[in-house]
Structure formats: structure tokens, C-alpha cells
């Protein structure tokens with residue numbers, strides 16, 4: 001585990017250096033879905049500090065078991081509105097907000113516990129019917145609407161691009177997400193920071209970093225294949 005983590009961190013550092021970015025501006029989200037609390041503890045010992053989870057029940061057990069460790073938990077999976085009350089209690093950053101209805105519910109639940117919930121807006125650039133995410137067309141309006149919600153803070157955008165075996169084919173999705181982020185940032189919407197770009201997984205994170213990723217979500221390269 002330690003070696004795999006070191007190797008991932010080295011690769012992040014190398015590609016950041018190569019494209020003239022400060023490696024500190026790329027944060028590693030270790031995607032621990034399906035992995036046991038013991039595996040996560042190993043990763044913490046190996047130096048991982050942020051964990052990404054997709055399933056609430058599974059995450060809750062791990063978060064409770066590991067509550068004495070100073071690590072941060074991010075929710076990266078598809079989120080149903082009726083689960084909003086659980087996620088605001090458990091997660092520092094939610095990567096997968098894609099509708100106003102979901103945002104409103106998160107806002108309400110965050111208000112109840114006096115929290116400003118940080119979120120990313122998930123974008124479906126490929127307009128794939130099978131994937132969640134806001135369409136490019138509705139993104140600006142959605143961001144403006146969410147900015148009105150007092151207990152949410154929009155920090156940036158997230159994408160799960162279509163699956164290709166070649167990172168080069170995914171590059172246009174990453175660069176488009178960066179351009180969208182820059183466009184919205186120019187609007188200087190109050191309450192919207194638009195600093196973060198959550199993109200890149202085991203197969204393509206180097207390309208994502210070249211295109212500006214600030215959060216890379218990496219599972220397999222750290223924990224090995226999932227069952």
C-alpha cells in the first residue's frame with residue numbers, strides 16, 4: 001500500500017512539474033469504495049489524507065470506525081435527494097451535485113446542523129444519457145441558482161468522462177471542463193469560488209493534471225482492483 005501510494009504521489013508530482021504546476025495544487029482523493037476500514041487505515045498510515053466514497057451506508061461505517069484519524073471524507077457517488085441528510089453529516093465535500101432540487105435539499109439539511117456544505121457541480125459534457133451531471137447548457141443558470149442557497153458553497157466542477165482506454169481521447173472533456181470553470185469564474189458570482197476541478201482517475205489522471213485538475217480521484221492504483 002505504502003509503495004503504491006508513493007508511486008501515485010510521485011506520478012502526480014512529476015506530471016505537475018512537467019507542465020509547470022505546483023504539485024501542492026493537486027490533491028489526491030483516495031477512492032476507498034468497497035475497501036475495508038482496515039485498508040483505509042493502511043492508506044492513512046501510508047500518507048493519504050482525503051478519501052472518496054460512493055455509497056452512504058458503507059461510508060458511514062468506515063467514517064465512524066476511523067473517527068479518531070484527522071482525515072477528510074468526500075462523497076463522489078450518485079446522490080439521491082432523500083439521502084441528503086446523511087451526506088451533510090458525513091462529508092466535507094460533495095462532488096456530485098447536479099440538480100437544483102438536490103442542492104435545495106442539501107441546503108436545507110446543512111442549515112439544520114448549522115453547516116456551510118462545500119459542493120462541486122457535476123457536469124455531463126458528453127451528454128451521455130446513462131450518466132448523471134448537469135448539461136453544459138444549464139450549467140451557468142444552475143450555478144447562479146445554487147449560489148442563492150445560504151448553506152451551500154460552490155467550490156468548482158466535477159466530471160466523469162465517457163470511458164475510453166486511451167487518456168488522449170478523454171483530454172477534450174478535461175479541457176472543456178476547465179474552460180467552463182474559467183468562464184463561470186469570470187462571472188464572479190457571489191458565494192461561488194470555482195477553484196476546484198475534480199477530474200482524473202487511475203487510467204487518466206496524468207492527462208487530467210495537465211488540463212488543470214485540482215482533485216484527482218484514484219482508487220485502483222492505490223488499493224488494487226475492486227472485487
Ligand SMILES: *Cc1c(COP(=O)(O)O)cnc(C)c1O
Nearest residue numbers: 031076201202203217218219220
Ligand atoms: C470508483 C471511482 C473512481 C476511482 O476509479 P479508479 O479507476 O479505481 O481510480 C473515481 N471517481 C468516481 C466517481 C468513482 O466512482
